[in-house]
Amino acid sequence: MAQITSIEWTQTTWNPVSGCSKVSPGCNNCYAERMARRLQAMGQQRYRNGFDVTLQGDIVELPLSWKKPRMIFVNSMSDLFHEDVPSEFIQSVFRIMNMASRHIFQVLTKRSDRLREMSESFLWTDNIWMGVSVENDDCANRIDDLLQTDAVVKFLSLEPLLGSLEDVSFEGIGWIIVGGESGPGARPMQKSWVTEIRDQCGERDIPFFFKQWGGVNRKKNGNTLENRIWNQYPEVDSPILAFSF
Numbered sequence: 001m002a003q004i005t006s007i008e009w010t011q012t013t014w015n016p017v018s019g020c021s022k023v024s025p026g027c028n029n030c031y032a033e034r035m036a037r038r039l040q041a042m043g044q045q046r047y048r049n050g051f052d053v054t055l056q057g058d059i060v061e062l063p064l065s066w067k068k069p070r071m072i073f074v075n076s077m078s079d080l081f082h083e084d085v086p087s088e089f090i091q092s093v094f095r096i097m098n099m100a101s102r103h104i105f106q107v108l109t110k111r112s113d114r115l116r117e118m119s120e121s122f123l124w125t126d127n128i129w130m131g132v133s134v135e136n137d138d139c140a141n142r143i144d145d146l147l148q149t150d151a152v153v154k155f156l157s158l159e160p161l162l163g164s165l166e167d168v169s170f171e172g173i174g175w176i177i178v179g180g181e182s183g184p185g186a187r188p189m190q191k192s193w194v195t196e197i198r199d200q201c202g203e204r205d206i207p208f209f210f211k212q213w214g215g216v217n218r219k220k221n222g223n224t225l226e227n228r229i230w231n232q233y234p235e236v237d238s239p240i241l242a243f244s245f
Contacts, residue, residue: 005073005076007073007076008209008211008212008223008231009106009177009209009211009231010071010072010073010106011070011071011072011240012066012070012071012072012073013072013073013076013077014059014062014063014072014073014074014075014105015056015059015074015075015076015077015078016055016056016057016059016060016074016075016080016089016093017053017054017055017056017075017077017078017079017080017082017085017089018036018046018047018049018051018053018054018056018077018078019036019049019050019051019052019053019054019077019078020032020033020051020053020077020078020079020082021051021053021082023110023111024110024135024138024139025135025136025138025162026110026133026135026136026139026159026160026162027110028185029160029181029183029184029185029186029187031182031183032051032076032077032078033051034183034184035077036050036051036077037050037051053078053082053084053085055085055086055089057089060089060092060093060096061096063096063097063100063103063105064096064099064100066100066103069102069103069104069238069239069240070103070104070240071103071104071106071240071241072103072104072105072106073106073108074093074097074105074106074107074108075107075108079108079109079110079111080093080107080109081109081111081112081114081115081118082111083111083114087118090118091121091122094122094123094128095123097125097127097128098123098125098128100127101125101126101127102127103127103240104127104129104236104238104240104241105127105128105129106129106131106155107128107129107130107131108131108132108133108157109131109132109133110132110133110139110142112132112141112142112145112146113145115130115132115145115146115149116145116146116148116149119148119149119150122149122150124149124150124151124152126152126236127238128151128152129151129152129153129154129155129175129234130146130149130151130153130154130155131146131154131155131156131157131175131177132145132146132156132157133156133157133158133159134156134157134158134165134168135158135159135160135161135162135163136161136162136163136165137163137164137165137167137168140165140168143156143168143169143170143173146173147172147173152174152236153174153175153234153236154172154173154174154175155173155174155175155176155177155234156170156173156175156176156177157177157179158176158177158178158179158197159177159178159179159180159181159211160179160180160181160182160186160187160189160214161178161179161180161181161189161193161194161197162181162187162189163193164190164192164193164196165193165196165197166196170197170200170201170204170206171204173204173206174206174207174234175206175207175209175232175233175234176197176201176206176207176208176209177209177211178194178197178198178208178209178210178211179210179211179212179214180212180213180214180215180218180221181214181215182212182214182215182216182218183216183218184216186214186215186216186218188215189213189214191225194210194225195225195226198210198225198230207232207233207234207235208230208232209230209231209232209233210223210225210229210230210231211223
């Protein structure tokens, strides 16, 4: 439930919750669901419930034991703000993130309405980066919800990018990640959708991270955009960002 990861924009995953449910088109080919089903079939106890939402309360305090500072993606296998996760549990996760100030925590949700509703109850320490997933312009309202929080770094994961966001404003956003869908049934991503976002980031001085083109063979398709690797990060005062990922 916590491990080094191949996800390009982070270092470690921490999953105090596992399991989720679909809320929008970006969920259709969910990698976490495929992985959870596979782990369940292998007899992994933590995934005994498959992809049903399951609290993993025994590892909530795990980041406190990690002495070396690291960048941590919170709930790569779930959504912390899922409706089946009690508010008290979410609060406990935030308290641990507040206490473990040597780490950077990257929290990502599609359930921005609940994030907005709970936001004032959290202590938004500088080490908590808050993001929302936006796959097309129908989900752009999630950005408005994110902007109502007091997170110091507000970021967007535009993955899988399923349409143009040319008319969506990124004002107030501190970091943008873009990626195409990968794996079985992957839907194609057009280059113009990516360059539109990259250009708006350049105009607004927003760090831009291009993760991948995706596709059934994502490694073959690579992660270069116009002959360049784009792996920018927010400029924050943290030793974690002092090295190359």
